[in-house]
Amino acid sequence: MDTARRSFVGRAPELALLAEAWASTRAGSPRVVSVTGFPGTGKSRLVEHFAGGCPGVTTISVSADENEVDLQWEVLRQVVSRLPEPGTAESIHTLDPQANPVFVGEALAADLQRAAPTLLVVDDAHWADRASIEAIRYAARRLTTAAVMVVVLHHPAGSVRRIPDGRPNPGLPDGWRRMVESDRGVELPLAGLAPDELMQLAAQAGRSGLSPAAASRLWRLTDGNPLHVRHLLPQLSMRTLAADNNPLPAPHSISATIASQLATCRAPARELVSAAAVLGERFRLSDAAAVAELSGTALSGAITEALEVGLVAEVPNSGGLEFVFADRLTRSSLYHDRALAHRQELHRRAARLGGPAALDHRLAAAAGGPDEALADDTERAARERWRRGDLTVAAALYRHALELTPRGPVRSGRVLTTVEALIVAGDAAGAQDYEIDVLAAAPGPWRDYVAGYQLLLAGRITGAKDQLESALAAVRAGTEPEPGAPALGDLHARIAAQLAIIGILTLDYREMIRYGEEAVGAPATEPWVAAYTRFSLAIGLTLSGRAEDAIETLVDADAPGAAGALDALCARGMIALWTDRLADADRDLRQSVARATAGEALRIGQALGFLAEVEYRRGELADAALHSELALGDAEENVRIWEFAILHALASYPRAARAEWAAAETHVRSAAHWANLVGAGSGLAYAAGGFAAIAQAKDDPVALLAAATDIEKHYDSQEPGTHLFGPLRADALAQLGRPEDADEALDAYLSRLARPDRRSALLGVARVRARIALARGRAEEALAECTEALALATEVGLPLEVTRVNLLTAHCLAALDRPAPAVAALRTALLQARALGATAYVDQATGAARGLGLSIETPEAVFAGLTATERGIAGLIGANRTNKQIAAELSLSVKTVEGHLTAIYRKLGVDGRLELRELATRPAAG
DSSP: OOHHHHTOOOOHHHHHHHHHHHHHHHTTOOOEEEEEOOTTSOHHHHHHHHHHTOTTOEEEEEEOOGGGTTSTTHHHHHHHHHOSSOOOOHHHHHOOTTOOHHHHHHHHHHHHHHHOSEEEEEETGGGSOHHHHHHHHHHHHHOSSSSEEEEEEEOOTTSSBOTTTOOBOOOSOHHHHHHHTSTTEEEEEOOOOOHHHHHHHHHHTTOTTOOHHHHHHHHHHHTTOHHHHHHHTTTOOGGGGGGOOSOOOOOHHHHHHHHHHHHTSOHHHHHHHHHHHHHOSEEEHHHHHHHHTOOHHHHHHHHHHHHHTTSEEEOTTSTTSEEEESSHHHHHHHHHHSOHHHHHHHHHHHHTTOSTTHHHHHHHHOOSSOOHHHHHHHHHHHHHHHHTTOHHHHHHHHHHHHHTSOSSHHHHHHHHHHHHHHHHTTOHHHHHTTHHHHHHSOOSHHHHHHHHHHHHHTTOHHHHHHHHHHHHHHHHTTOOOOTTOOOHHHHHHHHHHHHHHHHHHHTOHHHHHHHHHHHHHSOOOSHHHHHHHHHHHHHHHHHTTOHHHHHHTTTTTTOTTSTTHHHHHHHHHHHHHHTTOHHHHHHHHHHHHHHHHTTOOOOOTTHHHHHHHHHHHTTOHHHHHHHHHHHHHHHHHTTOGGGHHHHHHHHHHHHHHTTOHHHHHHHHHHHHHHHHHHOOHHHHHHHHHHHHHHHHHHTOHHHHHHHHHHHHHHOOOSSGGGOSOOSHHHHHHHHTTOHHHHHHHHHHHHHHOSOTTOHHHHHHHHHHHHHHHHHTTOHHHHHHHHHHHHHHHHHHTOHHHHHHHHHHHHHHHHHTTOHHHHHHHHHHHHHHHHHHTOHHHHHHHHHHHHHHTOOOSSGGGGGTTSOHHHHHHHHHHHTTOOHHHHHHHHTOOHHHHHHHHHHHHHHHTOOSHHHHHHHHTSOSOO
């Protein structure tokens, strides 16, 4: 797949609609497709991507131009020049200006039919000269059975205007509308990308730090317009995207068009639309007039002019009192067309109108420097937003209030509130800006809690724990917190929850449970605080081997609209991942991310990372690679240092399976760097897990043993489902030919498990027992363990583990001198690995085949040692024929068939008819 096709994002429903239309066209019922959308929505990219996935098709792509609307036959000349064979109709070549589009269309239809199967794509068809677009329509009408699909891409009528003269685009002629609305027509309106697709778009543009919350706001401000978003990405800070309510800049290509429209207007109209752009997408004319300071004939002339050039439109049934901008990009262009000082003045005037938006206007008009009254009003608004659960906006408002506050005791209290709000909203980097201010604040449990929270996110675990324990001791003693602090019960819950998180990071099972229970038991009144305490306790219980107890703490906590609902949903997804319920994990984690992109507050930054691990376990390696990079980018953008080791390690897993060695090793080295810097057991264990994943993918038992030793050193897991490595040290020792040491290591692993019944753990144990038995020369015993491991891997839904077990099964069969079943197992592993995109395991399968002297590349390889007659008999056994039926079909005696079967069993190394039938009925391709 080429780079352009790989970089395409989203549009699955639209691509499916195009595919359906093309299938109808190929079946003799050609379709005419109308792709409609505003500038920048990706119409051309969509059709280009679709055409690139249609092999063996002649694609003729032409484009109209706004400067060539009056050039007769210009678009058709492009079509003719791109035809694969010269046209035979004289009218196409001469294209007399007076030629009749009907007859030209007849000739074009004949040429297109000769080139079939053909896609004829006309981009910017709304600017096509009338003669050409009509001739193309007539040709489409004549092509009633040929495999020719005509696709026209256009803007809605009047949605754009020509730069030279400001004329609105006319849209397609009425005949095209009738054709598209007929049985042969397909209408495909194209809107913007969804928020989760914007995250993918940002990652492809090298900005993988776009969080779900930031993607949600970017979508709201751009309508998901890909051109607008691509233009903004290099200019925006991903972590501060949520802090500003004003329009985002429009792409230059679009703002230039809007500027040309604006230039045709007189000064009152320009001032009116600038004032309206400050007010919003939709505005009352009286408000815009007040801000622009216009009235009487100047006002009526200004709004008439703005309507005539298409900058605004009247809201239906508003009686001329309300208007709306032509689209969001028009408003953005007009807003940023004026200098900052002029915009601030317009905002000051808008603030005098009062209403809910007055505070936003006052903030936009603020010239910098202290403003105590505005700071007080902003803080009140922030508290209200916080109470309603709109944490991102609340954090931005708290920060505004802080910056407007002069130095002194009031500012000191606001620093702590602002820093916590920024951290909770996901902007740890913004909170870092105030680290010195936090330390300078008056001492007390509130200051110590905020300082500890900052240190925790910065990966300074020991310092964080010291601060938080000091804060907890003061709260337990009943010390009243500083002015501006939360209620004592809420502060108690906050502090204990963070100490529980430290217990989780350091794998201190006693503390993660003790502090988690204390957090839940504290009398918190803020719903989000109570939700976060449940999250911390649930994760601690699960890691301690008490997943069922953990689930009970989350009952009904994830209901939409409930405070902290996504924290609970994320916790439930993580627990499902670790307890082998991958479908549930996928659903919960995917929903938590989707709901976050829709605007709900998600404080668990690793949700995307654990979704990536679910996808890795399910064999969805491309998605796992994408989501792990998105999670890592978000953490890096927001400087959540303690997450770096975990997320880098998770990112290495799919890269290793895909044999992307440079990327995998870069991630795992980064994981080790950050793990050693932070020093938390969980990070060190995850980093070692990344090294183990690479060692497994490279089939390197020496490196695997080193990684296994590190994992056991740092991770005495009570819940075995937190990773799929199982008894890793025993695995490595068995591969190195040390079965006694492997047995001892396996016993030690089993003795530590609080939940030895976990199916993924049983899978790992069965696989390792197979390796130990094989190392001892007990191939039959090893094969039985492989059968158990394969059943467990299939039951849990771990396709990569299924592949690895099939590879081991092949070695067991080869040791038993059963070449045909060994070839079949290796070929199955090969096809499975190819289907998953697991190149490392494709290489392992082909390498094992070479080492065993077997051929596995073709389906016939299983029966390579048989004669032609024997292969025929084996095939009929696969078709469930009896010996008597085979004898009759091949004109042989039954005794001869029986003799051939004996030879087949011997040559293939199979035990009898049932095993032969299984070999003969294996699929020929993956």
